Amino acid sequence: MTTQTATAGLQEQGGTDFKKVAVWIASVGIWFLPLLWIDPTTYAVLTVAGLAMGMLIFLTASGLTLIFGLMDVLNLAHGAFFVWGAYVGFSLLGALQKVGWVEGAGAAQSISSVLLCLLAALVVGGLMGIVLEKMLVRLTYGSHLKQILITMGASLILVEILKVVWSPNDEVVIVPAAFQGSWDIMDVIITKFRVVAIVVGLAVLGGIQLVMMRTKLGIIVRAGVENKEVVETLGYNIRRVFTGVFCAGAALAAVGGTMWSIFKEQIHPAMGEENLIFALIVVIIGGMGSVTGSFLGAIMVGLAFNYVAYTMPPLALGANIMIMAVILLIRPTGLMGKE
């Protein structure tokens, strides 16, 4: 692309671009506010923690928003994919522990362990997504009530199966050696795995954006979000695209689950539902169907949760719901939702 066409394009879309930039500045800028009452060192620690938490929520929310945006399906089974991902990762870490790749492992082994766990979660989550879409969700297109009931039911069953396969109790997750502990940079304590979480979150965001913006598949999905009928009459089987997106969303949720379990160093069967609440808040804040919106929303929720939990712990979850309410009052379609 020549510079000329680039500037021409920019000018034509100047209005919308400015609006988007304003949304970014407002939603990022507001998070410097807590500096007024939190000292900078603590603020830095909380910010890293908040960013890491935001990235992890984003992993789950990105799939949820894509599924809603393209398929108009409210998928409440997303938490089940998340918790299954967490348990698959947990089991694999247990197995890798036996061969010495977890505790007392070197950097290369630690990284491989985490990558293997993420891969396993990705595969299991993706397969579960395909099965669920083909068996149940497909029957409920067009009816939100049916979708809520059937995905809720599927979620309950999946979590009960999980309790049978593993156990209904809390389990401790062992963190690979290289990611244990923290760095101390000028009194700012940075837990190592939080950095990993941020890196993985950014990589996933980059990956999704690359696929959505630069590939034919991305064009088809974005077009499908806007008008399914046109996509279909141009020669694409939208049903297959649906299954693919549902599969990808489920896989992302499972990856989110694995990351979350290592992040929290423990797992329990109800963690899926707990995380689904965050993911739903994030999807609504960001605007249903918008991946960038979800990313912004996730960062907001992650940061707000940490700042508020430090200042007034009991208010932490409530603060997020308040943010959601305020944003919906100003922009009923969410930060980046369709108008």
Place this chain on the structure above:
Amino acid sequence: MAEPILSLTKVHTYIEQHHILQGVDLSFMPGRATVLLGRNGAGKSTTLRTVMGLTPASSGDIVLKGRAVQAMKPYEVAKQGVGFVPEDQAVLYTLSVEENFRLAMLNENETTWARMETIFQLFPDMKKFWRSKAGVLSGGQKQMLAIARAFVNDHDLLLIDEPSKGLAPIVVDHLIESINHIKNHTTVILVEQNFYMASHIGVDYFILDDGRTVHQGLMADLVHDEGLKQKYLGIA
């Protein structure tokens, strides 16, 4: 006599409980631009949508190039070589003009990109707004994008639903010119209320009324048949 490229025999279509097409019989000859005429609600658009499989026929036969297509899904019909330009300029607003075209290209190869050159000559605005979002285009440009998009594949058949709707007369003239160019390459079936446009593009015509085929013939004859126009089209 040559085989029709598309024929519909006793086609019935319901939309919910409404019986829209009540036995439509049509046949379209390759290379001859044909216009479907008729009053509002006569079933013209539904006929095109039924061919595409968007509102599937409940009975009757639809044969496209010797193959039964009435049970096919829309994407399968499209892959049989049918381009469809729906009513109301169904361009994808959030996609750029370029992405609208890339989406339409069933094969993104050199032949297809070579066709883009022809399209740019036919619709210079498409080149001008190549990287802009389709949402910023004017009504006429959107319609041109929708038609050009359907023309990007080497389809044998192009179904165009009311392209003149809501457009200024000067834009309609430009559209007529473009579609007349396109009809040299592919068989065009046009649904049109605007008789001026219909008569400048169509070679053959069919008139539908209450979901049935009631008349057919050469457009050149219909232009002078005041009685027929008065009876079915409400044109004095």
